[in-house]
Amino acid sequence: MNEVHLVEDGKAASKRSPLLWAILGVALVGVAAVLYVIVAASFKPHGPADLREFKKGTLEKLDVPANPRPAPDTVFTSLDGKPATLADFKGRVVVMNLWATWCAPCKAEMPTLAKLQAAYATQPVTVLPISVDRDSDLNLVQAEMAANSPLKTYRDPSYKLSFALEPKAGGFPTTVIYDRQGRERARMTGPADWSAPEVRGLVEKLLAEK
Template sequence: MNRGPLWWSLIVLIVLLVGVTIGIGSHTWYSNLEGSQRPVFTLPAMSSGKQKSIAEWDGKLVVLNFWATWCEPCRREIPLLITLQRQYEERGLQVLGVAIDSRVAIRDFAATLSINYPVLYGVEAAMDVAASYGDEQGTLPYTVVIDRSGRIRQVFRKELKRPDIEPVIRELL
């Protein structure tokens, strides 16, 4: 049976429709995450290697940012996170990075950029934490804003831009 270009176009269209349907379904699932209590987790800190719990920042507005050194959009948004930490720290903001990478890779990278907020790290464990916060596809960068009472208020599944995140921070501080 000879399958011409029309046949293959139909197959591609079906695959695309299935992909879009899955994407829409996962978007709905993510939307349900907002308003829920944040999951508790512990990961090692880049600075000391000691385990740190997200609970250490209870009572603060937490911008939880999942990233990796090999992720170009992640690298581009880190200067914004550094600025936000500096600008809003005294009002109760805490940026918290979770690097899905090795300690050596992030330590050198963080030193180069002078990251001014805590960075936790791991590979499989960090991916599990990201999944517990709704990032089951492993999208990077991925950022979750957690209010002072520990509720997830906003999820960003893309590179952060100041006009998107700053109004959220101002409203919750």
């Protein structure tokens, strides 16, 4: 009797084996597929974030190029005459603002630029006002900056940077936003409230990029 049972058990086991192997094979394929998706996602290159979602409110007229634009290598100067270029700020989100003391909209938006810089004082964000005022108006430039701490302005009285932009600046104020790789990602011609939520959202988006 025992031999009969052993033979029957053996036959049953032999019938079940292909089914078990089939189930195990399907499970292994499923696990392999999941691992492939995870690994592929981790190595998938991430392109620049789409900033068009921030074209609203004060940034309704924001220009977001289809592809990031390279920053010009034009030299501008600090108030004490030291040369600088946009490459000096690489690794930081830069909000470059071309302005002048004779430009009423420029002066109206300057306090909001100061608020933006203060909000990111401990993060890699630089609000970079660049004045196109003449040397004879340097005292007016200094007074404007004194009223809008913690901003520190630079100078480009010959308008070289304005014309070096591609496309060139369309007037004043013109604000160009660069990512941490030093690429132009957005531009605003005309004034804006730079302390608005949509501006913060845009800056946060760029800070989050690798």
